[in-house]
Amino acid sequence: MSPKTITTIGILAHVDAGKTSLTECLLHHSGAIASQGSVDKGSAITDGLAIEKSRGISIKSAAVNFTWKNHIFQMVDTPGHIDFAAEVDRSLSILDAVILVVSAKEGVQAHTLNLWESLKERNLPVIIFINKIDRDGVNTEQVFLDLQEELRAKLFALNFPDLSVANDPKLRSFTNTAGHLGVPILEISLENLAECNEIFLEQYLEGKTDNFESILEKAQQAIENKSLFPVLFGSAKLGIGIEALLNNLTVLLSHPQTYFSTASAKVFKVEFHDKLGRLAYIKSYGGLLKTKDSIHSQQLEKEIKINQIFKPHLGSLAQFPELSPGEVGIISTTEIIQAGDALGTEILHDEFSKISDAVLGVEVKAIEDKDYQKLGEALEILNLEDPALDFKWFKEVREFHLKILGPIQTEVLKENLVQRWSIEAEFLKPKVIYKETPSKSAEGYVRYWMPKPCWAIMTFLLDPAPVGSGISFTSKVRTSEISNKYINEVKRAIPWSLKQGLKGYEVTDLSITLIEGSEHNVHSNPGDFLLATPMGVLRGLENAGTDxxxxxxxxxxxxxxxxxxxxxxxxxxxxxxxxxxxxxxxxxxxxxxxxxxxxxxxxxxxxxxxxxxxxxxxxxxxxxxxxxxxDKIRPFKGVSPLNESQWILHMRGAFKADQRLPV
Missing domain, CATH: 3.30.70.240 (Alpha-Beta Plaits)
Structure with a gap:
């Protein structure tokens, strides 16, 4: 296809730094849109949800494309509020580079630092855009100094703000700063370059700093190897500095990418469309994806069919027959696909720290009892769109539980339920989600041999482990006593056996050892060990007690x-x-x-x-x-493995309960 250089760029910022306004500027200046949208007026293209228009904030990531100097840029506008950090995490997984927006008025803010730590961990190329230089009382020099100190990074200013005339901010490109090299922003930039370029260090010490083109070339080399980080000043509101940003995107961030030869893609967002149904936003990492193709889902462990392929186009969807490597697109499928899934057989590593983890739980109730079932179904859809919600539907006690990052998220979820499903819901006061760990070492014995045919007898030893160490499992039982195919079922059952402990929370930081056990050559089957493992593990926890x-x-x-x-x-x-x-x-x-x-x-x-x-x-x-x-203890939800008779009946399908066998 032509043009051939495709770069996926994310726009990240602390809330209200002007991120979405900058997106609109880039689209307008590049000719992708005829008129520039406004966040305040609710006309921004990337704020397509009604709730985003009414609140004036981004809640979901949005992808838009534009072309500049024969380069295609796929731009992902992300939420700025930390309550929606999970949405940013998912977007980061498919980015080639990032524009980090900082407000010249507010300076370095808390979430700016959170984002920077994630960008450093992922080693993504970054351009820092200091926005809002037109605001009254800004001190661009101080913001630059603070950025360097707070980010602990060497910065290089590619342009220089001239605020000498009130209400008339101007910018000088680096190559047009003769007579201004003594100002701190430029002086620090040159010092930083000297520290990472020996040739320029010698020139700098000799005072040979008048060849701006040569200096800029050396700075660009240092930026490409991430010894320096580029900074541009501007104002999205006034359209100042936008062309300089676009030009530097092509020079500094747009490079040919390497892709797999076989079909491969990463799902970074899922949403439900009124007419098209379940849509999965993906980035292709190899091969040519076509309508009606089948591709392997690594989460679902099966083939899924691509019904239709779309590409984002200025806030709407345009249908296409195929998706090429490097392109961001949207596929429709009937399968229950989730964000974070990898499609194809290639390994797409994304083992990075999250910007923020959910440590608060909230119960949701329908205001009107008639909406109970409808609310449950709506929350299931929201959970597919945002798996970090970790939605649990406890049908025995008619309760809905979610994990959240903060109060703004609950307000948005509440509005979402009204706008999309006409459901009035109450979100109870958030509670901290604790974890449990064994208080001491203890054994847990289980004998599952009635009613036949069944046979699984095991003794587990549970030992406390250091805080933060997680869960480990080993078996000391000979294969002549329990064969490997049954040990594998025990391993599979361990994680969900520990989802709820004695006090109602997930159990962690323990070592589990299978020390004794037996199978029956006639009556045993894999399901017996899957069923029996939670009974033995929970019995061990009961004997040990938990903290x-x-x-x-x-x-x-x-x-x-x-x-x-x-x-x-x-x-x-x-x-x-x-x-x-x-x-x-x-x-x-x-x-x-x-x-x-x-x-x-x-x-x-x-x-x-x-x-x-x-x-x-x-x-x-x-x-x-x-x-x-x-007040910290929670009742066990569903059927507890400690109630062995009920657990056996439940697992054998004698009655329905919320705690189902995982698939």
């Missing part, structure tokens, strides 16, 4: 020095572990750890204390043992 583990936040606070006292007082009330403060001019920086349960609502108080001018960064930082109180 609760609570999720912890690592916090980093930056605020004015005169607020150190009040903020330290708040942290002490939350029983936080606080490191000694450090000071930077008029600001202090505090780091430490605090329980999620204590800090769940602290962001609101912090913003009030600092008048919105402080920075609070919270990131999940493992788990710690905590005291067990009645």
């Amino acid at each position: 609760l583990l609570e999720p912890m936040y690592a916090f980093e606070i930056k605020a004015q020095q005169d607020l150190l006292g009040p903020i330290s007082g708040d942290l002490n009330q939350m029983r936080a572990q606080i490191e000694a403060p450090t000071f930077d001019d008029d600001f202090f920086i505090l780091k430490g750890r605090v329980a999620v349960a204590e800090a769940i609502d602290y962001g609101i108080k912090f913003n009030a204390t600092t008048s919105g001018k402080g920075r609070l960064k919270l990131s999940l930082d493992g788990y710690e043992k905590t005291t067990t109180t009645e």
Whole structure:
């Protein structure tokens, strides 16, 4: 196809940095759209949902294409609010490069740092765009200095903002900065280049800095090997700096990619369309995908059929017969496909840390009882679109449970249910999701041999393991006692045996050893060991007892020095572990750890204390043992393996319950 260079670029930012406005500018300036949309007016192309238009924020990632200088750019606009970080995680999995947008007015914000850590881990090429230089009171020099310090990265400014005339911001390209090299932004850029280029270091020390074209060429080389990170200034509102950004996208970020020879794709988003049904947004990593093709789903472990192929086109879908390597497209299928799935047989690695993990659980109830079934079905669809919700439908007690990242997410889910399904729902107060771990070593014995035909006899040894170590399983039983085909069923059953412990939470940080057992050469079958394993494991937990583990936040606070006292007082009330403060001019920086349960609502108080001018960064930082109180314990949902007679009847299909055998 022509043009041949295809690059998938994500636009990332802290909320309200101007990310969607910049997307609209790029589309308009490149000629992809005739008139520029507005976030405030609800006319932005990438904010297609009614809820996005009404709230003026991005909630779902959106893909749009444009062409600039014979390069195709597939641009993914992502949500900026941390409550929708799971959507950003899924988008990151298919990106070739990133534009990181920073507001010149607000500067470096907490979520900016979260995003930067993910970008560093993935080693993605990045252009930093400092937006809103037209705003009153901006200090572009300070923002540049703060960025370098906070990101711990060497920056290089590819243009320079001239704000000398009020209400008339201008930009100078780097090659047009003669007479301005003494200003800090450019001086620091040259120092950074000198540190990573020996030839320029010698020229810099000799004062030979007048060949701007040569300097820029050396800077571009350093940017390509990620020794330097490029910075561009501009204003999406006024369309300033947009052409420079487009030109640098082609020079710095658009390079030929390598793809597999066989059909391969990554699913990064799933949504339900009123007319087209289930749609999966994919990026092709090899081969030619065609309508009516079948391709292997690694999550479903079977072939799925591609009914139709579409490509995103300015907020709508255009149908195409095929999808080429490197292209982002949408396929329709009748299969229950989920975001994160890999299609084809190639291994598409995506073992990276999440920007934020869900540590809060919320129960959802239908306001009107007649909507109970309808609400359950709607939540199932929302869970397919966002698997991080981890939706559970406990039919015995008529309860719906979700995992969430924060209160904004629940508000959006509530509006979503009204707008899409006309369902009024109540979201109860979020609760912290704890974990359990064995208090001591103990054995768990199970004998499943009635009613025949069945036979699975096992003894498990459960040992506590270090916090954060997860689950391990080994077998010391000879294959003459239990054959490998049955041991494999035990291994398969271990993870879902530990989904609920004695106190109602997932069990972790333990070592499980199968120390004794037997099979029957006539009566045993694989399902017997699948059924019996949870009974033996839960019996071992009952004998050992369990401790609760609570999720912890690592916090980093930056605020004015005169607020150190009040903020330290708040942290002490939350029983936080606080490191000694450090000071930077008029600001202090505090780091430490605090329980999620204590800090769940602290962001609101912090913003009030600092008048919105402080920075609070919270990131999940493992788990710690905590005291067990009645309010933390949850009842077991479904049929417990400790109720062995009911469990056996349930697993044999004698009656229905929520806890079904995994497929």
